[in-house]
Amino acid sequence: MGEAVVRVIVNGESREATVEPRLTLADFLREECHLTGTHLGCEHGVCGACTVLVNGAAVRSCLMLAVQAEGTEITTIEGIANSDGTLSAVQQAFREAHGLQCGFCTPGFVISVTAFLRDHPEPSDQSIREALSGNLCRCTGYQGIINAVRLAAGTVGEDRTTGAIT
Amino acid sequence: MAIEAAHEAETGSVTGARFVGQRVARVEDARFLTGHGRFVDDIAVPGVLHAAFARSDVARGTITSIDTTVAQAMPGVAAVFVANDLNDLGHDYLPDGEAAHGRHRPFRVLAGGDVRCVGEPIVMVVADSRYLAEDAIDTIEIGIESSPPLLKRERALDSDAPIVHTGAPSNLYGEIPAEENPDLEAVLALAPVVLTETFHQHRYATVPMETRGIVARWEPGPDELTVWISTQGPHGVRSLMARMLGLKDTQVRVIMPDVGGAFGLKMNPRQEELAVVFATRLLGRPVKWIQDRRENLLCDDHAREDQATVTMATDDQGVLLGAKVDFLEGAGAFPAAFSSATVFSSRLFPGPYRFSAFSASAQTVHTNTSGRGSYRGPWMFETVAREQMMDCLAAKLGIDPLELRRRNVLGEADMPYAMAGGFVYDQMTAAETLEQAAEMIGYDEFREQQRAWRAEGRLVGIGIGLLVEPTAMAHAFMATDGAVVRIGPNGQADVFTSVASHGQSLETTIAQVVADELGLDVAQVRVVQGDTAATPFGPGTGGSRSAVVPSSAARIAAQEVRSHMIAIVAHVLEASPDDLEIVDGRVQVIGTPTRGMTIAEVAAKAYTEPASLPEGVPLGLEAQSRFTPGSFCTWANACHICVVEVDPATGAVEILRYVVSEDCGVMINPNVVEGQIAGGVVQGIGGVLYEHLPYDDAGNPLATTFVDYLLPTAAEVPEIEYGHIETHAPTNPGGHKGLGEGGAIAAPPAVINAVADALAPLGAQVRSQPLGPADVVALIEAASARTS
Structure with missing residues (x-):
């Protein structure tokens, strides 16, 4: 299976990884970025537990492939708190x-x-x-x-x- | 509101506490809100392999071939296991407290020879990643010669029914045989009003947002097994794993990370989790399995699926004279726990009502479907059937359902009361909650308004569900819980608890209890749970026990630590212990607060200046306690009343109001109490109106995604209104009662009775669930066919 490079900004930090095209954005965030706050409750787009912001839009990361996120800016739950660390x-x-x-x-x-x-x-x-x-x-x-x-x-x-x- | 004020006054008078009774914000939230919860799928173990399963797509049949050659040769595949590789490795598969019920039901990790329900695991693949494991599963060819399955519980005991478990004489899993009861027969023969009805409940399930999951690591050399598992109690898992593998308990460590809901599902590990443990033992490498949602809906424990035939007799004023109930429960092929109907439902059926002539019988039967498991009030059909029956009786007598209940309900004035099922209630405020709920919803005004709505053709109805909740069952391996409370040298406290909170907010509520006893702030008390290497033995969460049993253990241990602190300071200040108090982290002389020591100073002395301690006071600041409640059950009770409107064209049911009056004893944290009620209520609403796990005629489950299995969302649920009555429970020092399951028990009958009341002008009879739009339209059409 071929692989592709994904370059994204996650919670303000640049990330680059070479991944299989079939890797979901959720698994990319959890496994490549070690951001395990994004949870998988159904893996078919209904439960919403895996929701992240992609260029500001709320997206189900189980229904999006990591390669589709190429060039985007992503915010996960780990990046939602205020910049001083207090809760939003x-x-x-x-x-x-x-x-x-x-x-x-x-x-x-x-x-x-x-x-x-x-x-x-x-x-x-x-x-x-x-x-x-x-x-x-x-x-x-x-x-x-x-x-x-x-x-x-x-x-x-x-x-x-x-x-x-x- | 008056009710709120009343409860606050009462809480204050009962405990005089700073934190108990307050709406303290949760300790747990900081990590969950920021993505730093650590669930089992988040556990990273170097070198871990991932498991996936090939499952039966046939409900009943003979396995004719299994071809795994392609899978075995695939890159990244570490092992492929079939039944013969795993099934004989185990020694004992019975969880703590489970007797060897159903001896004809085999235990097997993987299906071998035949299959007995769709979804039974047949082949396990272990590979470098979940993606590769599932790729390999896709290549496995399994031949199954199918035979007609047994799907309907009503048919299970027919003489020509297929036998689910080969070699068994019948499909009977357990029973309470019907017995002659001459007293009851005499009552039924003479009573002016005798009514018999049969009620049905469909199959639905727990469906926690986090599915099952496990990471297991066997380390050859030390020969030790470490298990991270999504469970309701790590200690029971440890006992089971050790017995199964023939290991000493001391070779097994079980860690419960954060758990994303369970509701009964995660009481016991199932085949897949045991298969993972065998796999790590065989391979000497860590193995992980995270159930996916399809597996969860397809073949994990299902629940409910009951029916009951009820006969009730009254005098001509509606006073209950006696009752008879016969339960039939569908247990599926491989039930996770023993039956509810034959153990508990039959004894609890009399509930909050006053009558003595009673008999109960029950049967639980196997079918070629997913096994029955525990779900929040597993016995709850006794309440559903009884409360539906009360409304049927009310209709027959021409008495309002509220009035009929008033004539029969038990209240504080009746206590103690030996109920007809054999239990003695030491406390009961069913009458009081009935009145509070009726007042909150404005029952009489509703009835008036309802007449006007009915005249306009609107189908609006009201329903009552009255509940007695047997909480904190103290029996066998659930008899006790333990705690260790330790104030460290810097003056902060750790509480090591046997319980295993996963949404119940116990890291906060136990801290509230302990903080009050120690005079510390909640923020200075940390609750440690979920690791068999660190915490005392206990059964975990289940049976609505946590506020009663483990919290009391923590309270008593904290009281002992408190007495040590008082003794030390009394010795140092040469004061009488009776003259000391602990306020805001200081042990001080009452009336002279400048004379005293901070808890940190006391702690430092207790650890570092042994010679300065008084005689008889142990070194350090640590105590342990193990607690059992004063009786088998701590009885809680509640009344739910809701108002619904039915759209006659679409059959859609909308809940317009929902009130709950609850007596769970002294509340530790009203937010948590109300959160537990709300969660249970919405599960009950979902069960009646939306959730259903149907099978087709071949035994294929038809709801295996969230597109088919409909959970309630925020768009459907009503705003729930709460009333609280707090009576101090006699079974434990804090006066607490459990309440975790009641919402899911009493909501279904309240909703069903409200729908039935709404449909009453049409002559529709509601005796079964679910009550989705198509079901309601069918009820309306059936009524119309009967009357035309």
């Missing part, structure tokens, strides 16, 4: 709202939410739920995750669905 607003909100339990799906959620709130700084509750629907969590029942997004967006207390039925 999204990470901090997940912590405050008990938005994670086992932590396996968490990197994918944090990445997806980071991209979502960048593009939709004032989301409605409905749009939060729709945005989160591409990531699966089996522990939290999504309650803490939805609250974390509200918290990070500064929309806590608005537009809630409990109490009244219309």
Whole structure:
């Protein structure tokens, strides 16, 4: 099987490796870059645990080949915290709202939410739920995750669905 | 809100604690949020080989040929194993606490001779990478002559049913035979109201986001095995691996890294993990296997798949007089754990209700399908069937389901109560949670509003699920948990716990308990778990035991360390121990805080100035404890009520409101309590409305990806509202009760009953699940056919 060179910038650092064309971006990040925070929950593009930012867009790294990422800039969960090492607003909100339990799906959620709130700084509750629907969590029942997004967006207390039925 | 205020007041009065009862942010989160969790797939062991399996695509048949010649010659392939290479290497395959149930069911790592369900592993390839191992698997040719499989549990005991396990007299895996109960028969003969119904529950599964996985390294020379495994308890894995390989426990070290959810699935290792251990032993090189999602859905432990025929009798006012239940459970071909129906469900069935005439029978049967395994409340069908039956009874009597429950429910005033299944409840607030949940959801107002909606043709319904949760079962190898608490010379504490947290937040909640006892900040207490070389023996997480058993062990060990600190400072200051307190890291004289020592000073003295310690106080600051609760079960209870709307055209069910009133005793961390409830509730909602593992007529599983197996997402789930009632559990010093499983137990009947209530005006009868759109449309059409 032929091999190809991949040159990418991952979390601000240049990486170059010679890989098989069939190597997924997820396996490239995990095995070549030793960035194991990107998790594989299904390897068929549904669960979202492997979500990373490729040129700013949230992408499922299990569905992309490493060679397709040639020349791009990638951000993984390891590169999401603020430059001084403190948690980003999204990470901090997940912590405050008990938005994670086992932590396996968490990197994918944090990445997806980071991209979502960048593009939709004032989301409605409905749009939060729709945005989160591409990531699966089996522990939290999504309650803490939805609250974390509200918290990070500064929309806590608005537009809630409990109490009244219309 | 009043409920919240009430619980805070009560928590304060019960514990007087700084951290217990508070919504302390989790210790675990720092690593998970930054990508620094370390799961089994992240473990890097030099020289590791990767395993993959060729599996049966036939449900029942004879293996006629296996050709692995191409695979064996492929570059990078280290070994190819078939049944004969591995199956006879093991000595004993029974996990801790499992008796030799089902003697006709063989244990085998790889299928040899025949196959008994789709997905059974037949060939194992070990290669330099996962990619190469799977390439090699693709070249393996396996011939199987198929024969008609047994797929339906209802057919398993027919005289002409295919026998799943060759040589067995029948497909019966276990049973509680029906017994004559003259008292009950007399009740049933005379009662004014007697109703019999049969309820069905479909097959669904745990599906943790992290699949199974293992890295095993056998080191020839020292002859030691190290295993990193995604598990619920490393000590049980160690015992099993040692027995299986004929090793001493001391030759086996098991490490549980971070674990991405389990829900019962990872109680026991399965064939593939044992095959990996054999492979490393044979090859003398480390071997790794990470299950993929297809394997997880295709052939890992499945769950639920139950039916029950229930007869209940009441007087003409709806007061329960007696009940009879007969369970039938599908165990699949190779169940992971013994039956729920024949062990626990049958005894728990009476639940939160007051009646004494009762009998239960149960059968568990093999079929040519994936084996049954534990899933969050494995026995839960007793609650599902009973709560559905209460609504059926209410309909027959013309009494509202809430009112019928009120007439029969047990509450604090009834305690202690010898329930009909043979257990004695020492504590129960089912009545109190029923009232709290009904008030939270505005039950009476809903009923009024519902009449108006029904007049408009809207199908809106309400459903109740009332639950008694047997938590912290203290039995056999689950009887105890241990802890070691150690304050080091610098004054910070390590807690070595026997438990194995993987989402339950125990690194935080145990630290809260210990920090309160030691007068330290939570940040100065570190919980160490998951390594048999470092931690005390224990069964791991399971059975909702962690707040009760291991937390109490940690609490008691911490209390002992605290008493050592007090004794040392009393000696140094020549004060009475009774006059000392520990506040914010200082041991000091009550009322004269300037007289005292920091914990770091006490610790330094305890380790480095042995001559200055008082007589009788051990050197250092360390204590160990092993705890067993005061009774077999610590009983928790909850009431779930939800409101749903059904779209009559599409059959789609939307949950409009969902409330839970829970009594889990004294809460250590309300965030964690509510997180556990929410996770369980959404698993229960998913089970009823979305998740299903069907088979086709040939025995092929039809849901093997997340495109077919539908987990709930954030778009579907309701906002869950919580009420808390805190009664101090008598079984443990902190007064805690478990609650990890209840959400997944009580949510299904609440949702089912709400859908049934919504459909009631149409005359639809809901006796089975799932309740996906097509199922609901079929119910509506069946009702319409009956009435026209």
